Amino acid sequence: MASILHRFANPARFMRLSAILLPWAVGITLLTLVAGIYLALFASPADYQQGETVRIMYVHVPAAWMALFVYGVMAAASAVGLIWRHPLADMAARVASPIGAGFTFVALVTGSLWGQPMWGTWWVWDARLTSVLILFFLYLGHMALADAFDDATKGARAAAILALVGVINLPIIHFSVDWWNTLHQPASVVRGGGPSIAAEMMWPLMTMALAFKTYFVTVLLLGMRAEVTAAKLRALRRTQVAAATTVAAV
Amino acid sequence: MSEFFDMGGFARFVWPAYGVASMVLGALAWRAIARAKRTKTELAALRAELGKEDDA
Amino acid sequence: MSAIFSLIRRDLALAWRRASEIVAVLIFFVLAIVLFPLGVGPDLAVLSRIAAGTIWVAALLAAMLSLDRLFLPDHDDGSLDLLMASPLSLEAIVLAKCCAHWLVTGLPLIVCAPVLAILMNLPWEGFATLVLAMALGTPTLSLVGAIGAALTVGVRRGGTLVPLLVLPLVIPVLIFGVGAVDGAVAGASVSGQLMILAAALLVALVLAPFAAAAGLRLAAE
Numbered sequence: 001m002a003s004i005l006h007r008f009a010n011p012a013r014f015m016r017l018s019a020i021l022l023p024w025a026v027g028i029t030l031l032t033l034v035a036g037i038y039l040a041l042f043a044s045p046a047d048y049q050q051g052e053t054v055r056i057m058y059v060h061v062p063a064a065w066m067a068l069f070v071y072g073v074m075a076a077a078s079a080v081g082l083i084w085r086h087p088l089a090d091m092a093a094r095v096a097s098p099i100g101a102g103f104t105f106v107a108l109v110t111g112s113l114w115g116q117p118m119w120g121t122w123w124v125w126d127a128r129l130t131s132v133l134i135l136f137f138l139y140l141g142h143m144a145l146a147d148a149f150d151d152a153t154k155g156a157r158a159a160a161i162l163a164l165v166g167v168i169n170l171p172i173i174h175f176s177v178d179w180w181n182t183l184h185q186p187a188s189v190v191r192g193g194g195p196s197i198a199a200e201m202m203w204p205l206m207t208m209a210l211a212f213k214t215y216f217v218t219v220l221l222l223g224m225r226a227e228v229t230a231a232k233l234r235a236l237r238r239t240q241v242a243a244a245t246t247v248a249a250v
Numbered sequence: 251m252s253e254f255f256d257m258g259g260f261a262r263f264v265w266p267a268y269g270v271a272s273m274v275l276g277a278l279a280w281r282a283i284a285r286a287k288r289t290k291t292e293l294a295a296l297r298a299e300l301g302k303e304d305d306a
Numbered sequence: 307m308s309a310i311f312s313l314i315r316r317d318l319a320l321a322w323r324r325a326s327e328i329v330a331v332l333i334f335f336v337l338a339i340v341l342f343p344l345g346v347g348p349d350l351a352v353l354s355r356i357a358a359g360t361i362w363v364a365a366l367l368a369a370m371l372s373l374d375r376l377f378l379p380d381h382d383d384g385s386l387d388l389l390m391a392s393p394l395s396l397e398a399i400v401l402a403k404c405c406a407h408w409l410v411t412g413l414p415l416i417v418c419a420p421v422l423a424i425l426m427n428l429p430w431e432g433f434a435t436l437v438l439a440m441a442l443g444t445p446t447l448s449l450v451g452a453i454g455a456a457l458t459v460g461v462r463r464g465g466t467l468v469p470l471l472v473l474p475l476v477i478p479v480l481i482f483g484v485g486a487v488d489g490a491v492a493g494a495s496v497s498g499q500l501m502i503l504a505a506a507l508l509v510a511l512v513l514a515p516f517a518a519a520a521g522l523r524l525a526a527e
Contacts, residue, residue, distance in 0.1 A: 041268075042254075052258035056267040063271065082520075095282075102274045110267040117263050137474040144470060148461040154524060158457045161520050162471060165453055168513065169475050172506070176478035183485060215275060222282035229289035236296050 011228045014088055018221045025218040032211035039204035047198075053117045054201065060110035062209040063103045064128065067135055068170075070100030070216060074142070075167035078160030087231075088224065090156035093163060094146055095223030099216055101139035107132050127181035131174050138166045152234075309394050310402045317406030324375070331372045332414050338364035339422045350427045357426035358436070358487035362480050364422075365415050365440065369447040370469040372411040376403060376448075376455040377522065378465070386459075387526060396522060397515035400456070404448045404514070412444030428491070435490035435500075442503040443479045449507075449514035450475050456521030479506060 040058035047054035074096045081089035111129050116122050123129070142159050149155030257264040321328060342360050343353055380386040389399050419440055420433055428436065454472035458464030486499035 037268075046258060052260045053263055055257070055264050059267055059271045098281075099278055102278045106271045106274050109270045113263045113267045113270075117260055134474050134477060137470070141467075141471040141474065144467055145457060145461075148458065148464065148467055154460070154527070157524050158521060161453075161517055161524070162457060165475065165513075165517050169478075172478050173474070176481040176502075180481045180485070183488075215279075219279050219282045222279075222286050226282065226285040226289050229286070229293050233289060233293050233296060236293070236300070240296070240300060 011088065011231070015225060015228060018225055022218070022221055022225075025214060025221060029211065029214040029218045032207060032214055036204060036207035036211040039207050044200055044204045047201075050118060053114060056110055056114040057201070058204045058208050060107055060114050061205060062212045063107040063110060064132055065209055066212045066216060067100060067104040067107050067132060069213070070096050070103060071135065071138070071163075071167065071170065073216075074100060075163045078163040081156065082160050082164070088228075090153070090160065091224050091227040091231075092220065093160055094156050095220055095227060096216075097139060097142050097146065097159070099219055099223075101136065101143060103212070103216075104132055104136040104139055108136060125181070125184075127174075127178045130181070131177045134173055134177070135170070138170075142166070152231075309392075310398055313389075313394070313399065313402040314406045314409075317403055318409065320379070321375075321406065321410045327375060328372070328410050328414070331368050331411055332418060334371055335364050335368040335415055335418060336422065338367060339425060342426070354427040354429060357423060357428035358432060358484045358491070360426060361419055361422050361428075361436070362440075362443075362483045362487075365419070365444065366447065366473065366476060366480055367469075368415060369411065369444065369451060370472060372407070373451040373455045373468050373472070374465045376407050376452055377459045378455070381459045381525065386522065390522070390526060396519035400452055400515040400518045400522070401511075404445070404452050407452070408445050408448040412440075412448055415444055416440045428487070431493065432487045432491040435496055436487045439483045439486040439496075439500060439503055442500065442507055443483045446479050446503070446507045446510045447476055449510040452518040453514055453521065456518035456525070459522065460525035479503065482506070 036058070040055055044055075044058075046052045050057075074093045077089045077093040077096065080086050081093060108129065111132065112122050115124050115129075142162055145162055146155040146159035149158060255261060255265075339360060342356065346352060346356070377386065380389065390396055392399075416437060419436055423433055423436055451468070451472050453475075454468040457471065458467050461467065482499045482502045486496040486503065489496040489499060
């Protein structure tokens with residue numbers, strides 16, 4: 001395992017690999033996005049109960065899935081960075097965080113927009129939306145902590161510890177929010193999960209989910225390339241300062 | 251066509267939903283691309299500067 | 307073991323010297339509760355409905371306020387480095403400091419809670435459970451809070467970051483703490499909620515010291 005990671009620890013190799021992968025990633029992302037939107041908006045029927053608002057679900061549900069998925073990726077990258085001191089892993093976690101926060105935000109807003117025609121209120125404290133809201137704060141905290149340090153490496157390390165604590169806590173939070181929700185369920189059925197997913201809905205849903213995943217990979221690769229270059233910049237600037245001061249000393 | 255845009259009366263929910271999603275995802279992608287470009291040019295400029303200093 | 311006890315005694319002695327800080331946290335707890343009737347109106351029925359929730363939320367916020375003093379003073383005057391150089395493991399040091407912290411902040415909150423429960427018109431059936439649930443929950447707050455405090459100890463204005471980091475993580479304590487009290491008021495069995503609080507405490511006891519120690523080591527680099 002360590003040797004595999006070692007092979008990919010080289011930033012230069014990463015730049016070469018990502019340069020090859022990136023056009024493919026962009027292409028697949030655009031293809032799946034177009035296909036997904038086509039299926040979601042045009043080629044799928046309106047729902048028997050929800051009408052056209054079901055189309056919001058094709059954005060909301062994949063976004064919520066991605067919110068969780070990205071946190072998992074972030075936690076895994078954090079673990080690799082902490083255990084093996086893998087610099088690329090630290091960068092991956094750092095770049096992933098805002099993307100995850102973005103997905104979480106989209107999930108919250110689209111969830112609200114979906115909820116208003118369905119339940120008559122702009123927000124409802126159902127289990128899923130509440131869990132996603134807490135996840136949003138976990139992302140914000142992660143980003144704030146990483147940014148609070150002057151030293152980028154320290155910031156990444158601290159954020160990594162937080163991400164691991166968070167990922168252990170996530171199932172506990174989800175479990176407690178679920179329990180809390182059943183406790184306060186009003187007599188009228190406000191089932192946050194929404195109606196069951198019919199077969200015709202699977203295609204747009206899964207296509208959008210795939211599109212979001214490939215989008216994530218694309219933006220992650222782009223962000224990591226920027227981070228690698230930024231790290232090179234910092235190192236180069238440090239040597240520049242060192243050279244200038246030695247010249248001055250002489 | 252206008253029926254499509256109307257979304258069965260739910261237009262004011264469906265379109266903002268897709269709008270917000272596009273904006274957020276677009277902004278994230280834009281940010282990544284812009285940063286990648288910026289750091290690349292900065293690095294090239296710094297390298298050129300240092301190269302010139304060495305020659306001098 | 308005796309080293310841990312002496313560390314706890316040391317922290318307690320230091321806290322005693324800065325007693326006003328601790329009292330300030332306690333006053334915040336009371337003040338936060340007092341704000342609710344002022345904001346929501348004095349209707350006793352409404353207050354009793356929200357009593358458990360508001361007391362727990364205020365306790366959480368007061369705990370967040372108190373976390374500043376967990377590592378920062380020792381970090382600033384260098385004693386943290388000295389402690390880290392000692393033969394005691396950093397995890398044990400964290401545990402000892404959390405213990406002292408709880409004695410000085412959590413315990414007073416628990417003692418204050420019944421008084422505040424009277425102010426909020428909590429039904430009598432909930433009092434015992436409130437005290438018990440807070441006894442189980444406040445140590446968890448200290449432990450998870452220590453993680454946040456440790457991660458931000460080297461950061462400028464890190465204290466403002468701690469609530470953002472810690473509060474989402476302790477939401478389960480809030481949910482089950484309030485659930486226990488509300489359940490007792492409704493006359494239902496609350497052993498489930500209390501067991502979950504106890505389990506959360508055990509998990510925190512085992513895991514939090516490692517995370518906090520990792521944060522402290524990071525700050526010391």
